[in-house]
Amino acid sequence: MREPLPPDLFEELCPSGVVPIRFADKWAGLVLACLRTGPRRYSELRVPLARVTPRVLTRSLRNLERDGLVTRTVSRRPPGVEYELTPLGRSLTEVYATVCGWAAQHWDELLDARERYDAAHPEATAG
Amino acid sequence: MREPLPPDLFEELCPSGVVPIRFADKWAGLVLACLRTGPRRYSELRVPLARVTPRVLTRSLRNLERDGLVTRTVSRRPPGVEYELTPLGRSLTEVYATVCGWAAQHWDELLDARERYDAAHPEATAG
């Protein structure tokens, strides 16, 4: 009835196993979200992302820049560094929006399932 | 011109910072993809996911089960363990499909950007 699975999914489903690429970065989604309304300076980003240490925020931004998702521009008048979405980055925010939509819709369900699982498997959670 | 960013995005954008949740699992996407065409036994999953060690595959499956995305069923005749998508899990595969679609479309762009960045920043990549 069911056909067998293809011998190697990695090329077929996702070029170079790209899926985990940007989603592996814990804060990338929120950083991109911050930039949806326009370019922002580093200090502006630090406000909503206060619980992210500067080191981690910088690394996220560098990674996003490396992948061509944001640009980094040093400016005088006013002095500062501005980050801005590239068209590529902007297109990714749409994808993130889809993910967030799913999460918002099903987060409770997921938490419930988790609670039920943990209740049914005490050994994995605690003694 | 631009309005200031909200003081805390975490509640606003994504409940409980859910975004990284399932996407932090490197193989979850491919596992879910394998299950889209119907229930599969563990040994069936191991074929396309050959480069994932049993330990890691099992952990992925357990995590997915914990979150209510797949079910795990032990069966005799034929003996084995079957994994199957729940409705919740199936709905997540749609999201993954969106992500994969984006990746397939823009992967080359991203790789190019990366190459350009690395070429422009030799110190970060090598000596």
Next chain:
DNA sequence: CGGCATCCTTAGTGATACTG
């Protein structure tokens, strides 16, 4: 067949303090 036990390595994250 469907795992688990054990060990190891690394990358991500984080706290704290300091600087061009």
Next chain:
DNA sequence: CAGTATCACTAAGGATGCCG
């Protein structure tokens, strides 16, 4: 203002081998 330096912790991932 926009980071960097240093240190520490954790969890994910992976290799190998064994078991009910």
